[in-house]
Amino acid sequence: MNKKNTKYRLHCALSGFVLLCFSSGLVAEQVSKEEFLALQQRVAALESSLRVVKNTQVEAIATEAFASMPMTPKDKSSLIENVVQTIQAREESANYPWMDASKWANISKGMSPGEVVAVLEQPTLNEPSMHKRVDFVYTYQGRRVATAKKVTGIVRFYKGKVIEIEAPDL
Amino acid sequence: MRCKHAAKNKQTNKQTNNIMKMKKELLASLTSAALFGSVANAEIPLTDDLSAYGYIDAYYEDTDRGDNLEGGLAEFELGFSFTPAESKWSAVAELSFRDGRTTEAEDSDGDSDGDTVEVPDDLDFETVTITYAASDALSFTIGNILSYQGFETYDATGLFQYSYQGAANSVVYSAGYAYGASADYATDDYALGLWVGEADDSASVEFLAAYTGIEDLTVKFIYADDPGYETINIWASYDIAAFTFAVEYTSNDWDGTFTAGEERAEDTYMALAYYSFGNAGLTLRYSGGDLENNIEYEKFTVSPSYAFSDNVFGLLELSYEEVEDEDFTTLAAELIYSF
16 A cells, blocks of 8 residues: 555656646747747848848859959959849849840831730730820830839830830830 | 610710710720720739729810800729739729719700709719620620710720710710620621610610721621610721721611600711821811701811820810701810820
């Protein structure tokens, strides 16, 4: 009987110890509201800093990477510019596929709206025109990635055909 | 009755006539993509699928018929187009706002009788439709749909001049917007359309056949049969160089319930020539015919216009009319901004 009691007490003591440890562990993982907000701010700041990997930083990374390469300063500069231009062109191509002079060269009078969209993609605006000899107007509008210069291209249609093209200054 | 604008009540001011105007731009949008190869929707994208469009129409008008110089905002229209790219379903909803004002009342001869009439503010639906495009050519539409009738468009944005071809700036077509369902089939060479609605517990139908198989030529035949009227409307337009020529014939055989006389047929004719000088243009129009009760009229219109941009259009108009033995002249100026 005594042995049984001792075993029972030992079991209770062990259980209580485990429970205490577990609960104290939980308490240790809790954070205050202030800590939570501070963490949230840090995450936001990190996300923000990740978002601003822009041309200058790309250029800086490229400069650092090519600094160790056995090239003349002129070659390095040219290579960096090429890399930056490639990145910019890729961004422009993704966001503004119509910002390509060669594509505008393929647009000609008599083309249908579908043919224009096949070359330049969807326009920024598709509006009817108040000109009696223009049914509707495709406007392509955006800013160059490298220079932030606003560029606009316009294609006018009458009876389903291109009748006027104003290519953007690219 | 589909004739919600009640062509029987010939109004003389622009504001009330706007209610009666025909609008063909929507027809182009919904059913005749093949006529011109593409849909001419306005578009201010609000989301990927939703866009807004509209226009503001300001005018001044002076008739030497007793009316004073009057003007204001003829209409502010705001439309929304919901066209999901991957869906065969689309929807359009247009709201039309018209400013109320006071105008001079007229007697039965159209002369001012010294009294004034209050034209109330008006907010109305225009096109409110749901469309299912079964294929590139075939579509089905239900809702508040515009009549197929008319070379002259319902909205001022599609007109070559300020006034309508009818006597005292009235519309000669028998139908405007009405609730119903339509089936439309359009190819590059032709288009067919059938609208079915309800009027006075009876069916009201309208049928369209259009031919566009010759470049720059459009010919349309519209037949409407309603408990209140039977209409035949035929028009053709042709572009050659900087000219646009159009001719139109409209015959309305009105039901006798609202006409006092025995003669209820109206036969009207219109011929129009427009010359484009680039941004500027000049419209010459002759119209005439006999109205109900054999009242004959003739109207001659000269209208220089100028497109200040793709969005801004202004015009002047001088119209000379002779209705029975009376003649009068109307001067008008109009400025439209579309977006």
